[in-house]
Amino acid sequence: MTVSPVVLIGAGLVGASIGCALTEEGQQVHLRDLSSSHARVAAGLGAGTVDEPVAADVRLVVVAVPPAALAEVIAGALRDYPNATVTDVGSVKAGVLHRLWESVGDRAVLERYVGSHPMAGSQRTGPVTARADLFVDRTWVITPHRRSGEAGIAAVRELVKLCRAREVVLDVEEHDAAVARVSHLPHLMSVLMAGRLTEVEPEQLQLAGQGLRDVTRIAGSDPELWQQIVGANAHALLPELRAVQLRLDDLISAVETAQQTPGRTDGVRTELERGLAGTRRIPGKHGSAPRDDAQLVVEIPDSPGALGRLFAEIGEAGVNVEDIAIEHDQVREVGYLTLAVQPTLADGLVATMRDRGWEIRQARSEV
Amino acid sequence: MTVSPVVLIGAGLVGASIGCALTEEGQQVHLRDLSSSHARVAAGLGAGTVDEPVAADVRLVVVAVPPAALAEVIAGALRDYPNATVTDVGSVKAGVLHRLWESVGDRAVLERYVGSHPMAGSQRTGPVTARADLFVDRTWVITPHRRSGEAGIAAVRELVKLCRAREVVLDVEEHDAAVARVSHLPHLMSVLMAGRLTEVEPEQLQLAGQGLRDVTRIAGSDPELWQQIVGANAHALLPELRAVQLRLDDLISAVETAQQTPGRTDGVRTELERGLAGTRRIPGKHGSAPRDDAQLVVEIPDSPGALGRLFAEIGEAGVNVEDIAIEHDQVREVGYLTLAVQPTLADGLVATMRDRGWEIRQARSEV
Structure with a gap:
């Protein structure tokens, strides 16, 4: 299936990354941004073209602008591209829908609007760091409203699929x-x-x-x-x-x-x-249930190379580090690194690392 | 100067570490703990002896028991060791003082009590991880009350000095x-x-x-x-x-x-x-003013050795990592590591790491 041609309004990190993902999948993407340099940078990264599409041909519009501008830009897109499904990637849905409901004269038009919200891991601004795989296996919430048409919902589902994200459908209020x-x-x-x-x-x-x-x-x-x-x-x-x-x-x-x-x-x-x-109810890494890893505390000198030596030796010991946190001593030039590892591996790792001269200990309860 | 012989009541991490520090400095330390095995473990680590001292000879008693037991144990120590200065390492001071004031019949005795609070970097329970250098360059707050005697204050200041901590004097309420x-x-x-x-x-x-x-x-x-x-x-x-x-x-x-x-x-x-x-008012590492480090984000495969390789190559680039945080992707087997480095070094490090095949980018503002 295809959603091409697509118009992408707002070429920040999220918008440009969507453009890259769709372009990789052979979709035709047209980029628009208030800042023409943003649009050009995104195009240079493979997110699409800055050429104008034939408005009546456009199948899908993705609006990726700051929250305050969403309703107005979505309404504009519904007008400018009369045959397109319009979605957005805003992190809040009900207010935008409400404003559309009030501002769009012909409510039948709203059949073509279906909101969505990709939960990208890190939301940084600007297109420079855009990546086609930003959404791979991430949750992407689709939030149809009661007048959203079947064709529009299908188009947004296809968008999510092309970006290789995990689709979750919630209604606007639930989201x-x-x-x-x-x-x-x-x-x-x-x-x-x-x-x-x-x-x-x-x-x-x-x-x-x-x-x-x-x-x-x-x-x-x-x-x-x-x-x-x-x-x-x-x-x-x-x-x-x-x-x-x-x-x-x-x-x-x-x-x-x-x-x-x-x-x-x-x-x-x-x-x-x-x-x-x-x-204890917060899911652990990789979406798994929370788990009680063993916590090890290592003293590391605050100098280039110390962390490298440490992790090289942990790697040689064949132990995977599940989590990591660093605490700097306020005065001494050392840091304390807390490593989370599987409980069954902790004792062996402590022994190995001590042999190699590291100050390492298993942490108990923390205050 | 000396505070010997010292009695240490409570051989957990803080108590046993004080014992190790004092023993290293040639002080005679007698350990007491409700759990005799805790006291023996601490003694085995070099924190002192489990032998009884001659009560009248004791110069300093350090009470390192859980908060709820502090007042009673301090009052007992003031009775048991009639010539000793008594201090504690509790994290709260006014309530204990108030209860002592109410419970100790002869208030003149309270001249010999001077509270204190070492800000040890990580407060873990149990003596196993005790270290003589736990307090080196850490803040150790001394909290004299209005009846604390000069000799008692001098003894606690000596304790702080022997543990090589940084003395800060605050009154009880300020602390x-x-x-x-x-x-x-x-x-x-x-x-x-x-x-x-x-x-x-x-x-x-x-x-x-x-x-x-x-x-x-x-x-x-x-x-x-x-x-x-x-x-x-x-x-x-x-x-x-x-x-x-x-x-x-x-x-x-x-x-x-x-x-x-x-x-x-x-x-x-x-x-x-x-x-x-x-x-922005929170002091940065090493007690310095907060600083705007450059934030770099690296994608790391979630496998043994990956962090080792990463930090080895950062070390080779001669760059010191100021801070570190890891975020796991909920689904993909990768993590995103955020590294803080000096702003002037960031561009060079990004270029070097890219040459070596790492997915690395400078982070902008974070949501």
Whole structure:
């Protein structure tokens, strides 16, 4: 099957990567971008051509522009390409649909709109890093609305297939609720915690450890983009934020009880246990169930070559490293590397690495 | 100067490591632990002896037991060793002091108590991984109270010096406020977020990414220990939690506004900007100011030896890796490794690594 010719509006990483994937599969792709240099860079990378198509021939339009511009660009595409299915790759769906519903005079036209959302592993801006295989085996959510036509849904399914992604069909509200919970809420929790640091004295921050860094990492992301995402998903985010608000009230009551009656910390324990249970529900790597890897801690000198030597010797030992994290000592020129390995391999690896002169130990519970 | 003979109560990682450090410096250390096997293991590692000292000769007692037991064990030590300075290594100070104040009949005795808190890089349980150099160049906070005697303070400063840690003196309230802000509050924010996941459907969790994993990582820690820590620092934690509660109210109002009036997201932007500003206040590695490293993303096959080859070749290129993070593809057998390097070295490294066949790219802004 074919969806050719395709028009791609927005030649950033996601758009240009779709262009590369479709071009590889023999589809004709026409690139459009407000920045003509973006479109030209994407074309140079094999994402398609900057030539204009014959509008009436276009079968599929993929809109890959920032969240705030989506509704307008989609409406424009429905007008400009009267025979095309139009989809988008936005990370929030309901608001866009609502605005289309209000702004598009002839609602029958909306039969040709079917939203979608590829969960690309890393969303970086700009076409320079585009890759045809960005979506291979990634989840790509298709979000038909109640007026989406069968032909349009089929075209978007074909798009997902051509990009070799894994198709998941959710309705618009289900999708927005899912990303509100597992992506947008964690982002705002990180922002709340990081925001509190603006009122902390520098001396106090000297006591900061890896935990604080982990919790606040994503709060360092681009506020411009997140302003659009949060604005677009306000509807689905509000119940999540209010649920956290209630839970925070409970937690504060529990801590107040602990303060008033020393030893009465069972309420606090309940919250901590719930948190632990929540972490265990997050799927592990490769989509598998969470697993208890053994954690090994190695001291590594902070110099070129040290990590290379370390991993070369781990490789020689035939052990696959499942996960990795580094913590730098604030003062000494060393880092502590935590390696996750299969539990059955841990003891042997510790012995081998010690023989080779590494400071290595099995980690127990972590505070 | 000497603090010998020393009694160490609690032969876990922190206690046994103090024993090793003091023994190396020629101090006589006597180990006590509720678990006699813990004490023997620690002695076997060079942390001291399990023999009883002459109680009246003891100059310094270091109490390294779980938070809930601290006050009682300190009070016991003040009784048992009538001429000794008594310190502890607990992560919360005011509650313990308060309980001592209430429980110790003869308050003059409290002259001999001076609290302290070594910020060991990784707090793992059990003596097996004890190391004499655990505290080298780490911050070790000394928290005298208003009745602490000069001789006691001098003895604890000597302890810190013998362990080669960096002495910081804070009063009890300052210390507890600092750890509430930079350690205990982030922990509870992580717990709140992770707790919310207990109500999320498994299909929704399939959309989870690295951001969620980072924010919830520390919520996977031991609830037993954190129950004690939160209970002990309830007083300092409450204002932090209430500040977050107010900020969350503001955030919810801002998101409500964004929902009611699409486009009115300036309130949301304010919160996002505050979060970004907060992340920039966290000190970088080696206690230096935060720095903008260049971020490179490399695709690595998920097989033994791949990381070894990668780091060996980075080492040959003479580039020091400042930080490292790994993200596993949920389905494909590859990982994406993010490397932070000095910005001036990034372009050269990318070129070199590409020549050697690695898929490597410079990351832009991250969502």
